[in-house]
Amino acid sequence: MNWLLPEYIQDMLPEEAWRIEAMRGEILQGLRLSGYQLVSPPLIEYAESLLINDSTDMDLRTFKLADQLSGRTLALRADITPQVARIDAHLLNRQGVTRLCYAGSVVHTQPAGLMSTREPLQIGAELYGHAGIESDLEIQRLMLQALSLLGIRDIHLDLGHVDVFQALIGDGVIGSELEQALFTALQHKDVPMLQSLVGTLPATVQSSLLALPQLHGGVEVIARARGLLPQTPRIMAALAQLEQASQQLQPLAGSIGIDLAELRGYHYHSGMVFAVYHPRSHDAIALGGRYDNVGKAFGRARPATGFSMDLRQLYPLLPKREQARAILAPHRADPALQAAIDELRERGEIVVVDLLGKTEYRAELNCDRELVLRDGKWIVEANRTDR
Numbered sequence: 001m002n003w004l005l006p007e008y009i010q011d012m013l014p015e016e017a018w019r020i021e022a023m024r025g026e027i028l029q030g031l032r033l034s035g036y037q038l039v040s041p042p043l044i045e046y047a048e049s050l051l052i053n054d055s056t057d058m059d060l061r062t063f064k065l066a067d068q069l070s071g072r073t074l075a076l077r078a079d080i081t082p083q084v085a086r087i088d089a090h091l092l093n094r095q096g097v098t099r100l101c102y103a104g105s106v107v108h109t110q111p112a113g114l115m116s117t118r119e120p121l122q123i124g125a126e127l128y129g130h131a132g133i134e135s136d137l138e139i140q141r142l143m144l145q146a147l148s149l150l151g152i153r154d155i156h157l158d159l160g161h162v163d164v165f166q167a168l169i170g171d172g173v174i175g176s177e178l179e180q181a182l183f184t185a186l187q188h189k190d191v192p193m194l195q196s197l198v199g200t201l202p203a204t205v206q207s208s209l210l211a212l213p214q215l216h217g218g219v220e221v222i223a224r225a226r227g228l229l230p231q232t233p234r235i236m237a238a239l240a241q242l243e244q245a246s247q248q249l250q251p252l253a254g255s256i257g258i259d260l261a262e263l264r265g266y267h268y269h270s271g272m273v274f275a276v277y278h279p280r281s282h283d284a285i286a287l288g289g290r291y292d293n294v295g296k297a298f299g300r301a302r303p304a305t306g307f308s309m310d311l312r313q314l315y316p317l318l319p320k321r322e323q324a325r326a327i328l329a330p331h332r333a334d335p336a337l338q339a340a341i342d343e344l345r346e347r348g349e350i351v352v353v354d355l356l357g358k359t360e361y362r363a364e365l366n367c368d369r370e371l372v373l374r375d376g377k378w379i380v381e382a383n384r385t386d387r
Helices: 014-033 056-061 081-092 133-149 162-169 176-187 191-197 203-214 220-228 233-249 294-298 311-317 335-346 359-365
Strands: 044-046 064-066 073-076 098-105 121-128 156-161 255-259 272-277 286-290 304-310 326-330 351-354 367-374 377-382
Touching: 014 098, 014 121, 014 133, 014 311, 081 098, 081 121, 081 294, 081 304, 121 133, 121 311, 133 233, 133 272, 133 286, 133 304, 156 162, 156 233, 162 176, 162 203, 162 233, 176 191, 176 203, 191 203, 203 220, 220 233, 220 255, 233 255, 233 272, 272 304, 304 311, 326 335, 326 359, 335 351, 335 367, 335 377, 351 359
Parallel strands: 156 255, 326 351, 326 367
Antiparallel strands: 044 073, 064 073, 098 121, 121 304, 156 272, 272 286, 286 304, 367 377
């Protein structure tokens, strides 16, 4: 059974591999036209470069091994974002706005979702050096435009903002253990657990935290939140950003929802967070948000926002497309035949040389036409099965 692969690890066969390669090119070209520059970090680095912001979840998801050259611990990347932040902080070291994009494999010790592979093909974009909502909107638009470019419709955009929760708990004032417990309860929308945790907190904070699991739904949630939550500048600013984003992104998204209990990547993100869902996917098909502190681990914290998605997860959602058919050419030492083959390939045609010359195998070559010699010239004709 040495041909079996590990669980949640799959080969990509030709049709999927070619389509995913085309997806990658289409998205990267769209990002290039918006001024994003391509970077390609290594698959493996020292573990401390990849495990930033004390993320327990990322630590558990990351494969580690010993480096026989240095004796230090190496890690296979589980996310490309920290690597791009390192490139921005040290290799490029620009002072203004930097736009970077990437595409490459990452590896997870455990699947991130119900139907996820442990080797996603991650593609995304990051914008550094701008703290305003304009950069959040740029990133979110690019994400939605990329999905539209691939022909993926019927999407739902979910928006959240970690500043609401952080403003309520006072940025660590309550203690890390209680903060983590509250975070977990909110993520699971476990109201009984939440009720048992907030007893020692001020009454206003208690009522606000208990309201968060109910503050999810359409954009009307923003108005409800303004009436239920403390009207502090930080909370009101977060709600205003969500309102502006929902208004400006509506033309690009099938529907938009607000979820103020959504704290995905809470220890990683620092502002607006977002996720895209599709009816035919169990998990979010694109994720992102603001993470202004990610560069701190590299000695240069900069405002930053970005998105990422897994091309392998998107592939089943693509519109069906008939596979391109090829032209069959005989195997013959004929300069004129080779010239005809070269000319067809230069025009973008797929030409397959029939090395075996056996009719029973030709169906495997996916050819609907063939090169035949007529009156001393090689011409393309419809495929004849009796030939």
